Amino acid sequence: MSNNSYSSGFLHFVLGSTKYKMFNFMVSLVLLLILSAVLEGVKHGYLVINTISSIVFIAGVYAVGREKKTLIIAAILGLPWFLSEWAFTTSPQSLFTSILFCLFVTVTIFNHILKSKDITADTLYAAVCVYLLLGILWVSIYGSIEYLSPGAVFVSDSLGNSGNISTNELIYYSYTTLSTLGYGDITSITPLTRIISVLEALAGQLFIAFLVARLVSIYTAKALQKG
Secondary structure (H helix, E strand, O other): OOHHHHHHHHHHHHHHOHHHHHHHHHHHHHHHHHHHHHOOOOOOHHHHHHHHHHHHHHHHHHHHOOOHHHHHHHHHHHHHHHHHHHHOOOOHHHHHHHHHHHHHHHHHHHHHHHHOOOOOHHHHHHHHHHHHHHHHHHHHHHHHHHHHOOOOEEEOHHHOOOOOOOHHHHHHHHHHHHOOOOOOOEEEOOHHHHHHHHHHHHHHHHHHHHHHHHHHHHHHHHHHHHO
């Protein structure tokens, strides 16, 4: 076998493998969350965060692009958010499309889990992606509310912070709500954000309950077939 044939086969395996799609997307999401916390306020740190955000956008489109239609929809929904990140501008339109992008990618991957007939690494990577995306989806929602109505979410006075809440604090608030840790050092002060927070907590718990039930049902079905 020639080197060209080997390289072509390897690239086809990597680019065509669903496992690598979900794994790469999962890693990019984790990196975005970690670096958003570590590099916030660091000089030129926004360039690294924007680069990782771009990778998340590309990996997300690639992960759901099993069909041409879903790939095009994801690209169209995510492009305004992608461009606004590098243009360093924020608008209601870009915030709204970022919510739609996260929602579309989340639902598409969730649908993939529903259709899975085997418990594979791909299924587990997809489940982690959905959970991480739920938190990011609500970060986008909180960010939109904070942009349109500053002060809708606030940081407790005990932290010594005042003014608009930062993206890092929104991420922290979203995931403590999603996982129902509820430390209480950051809270919402309007009926709208409170009910949205309740919905996020419910979504997190229901997803975990569903995931466990789904994995058990797949395992049981396979065991009965073998039996």
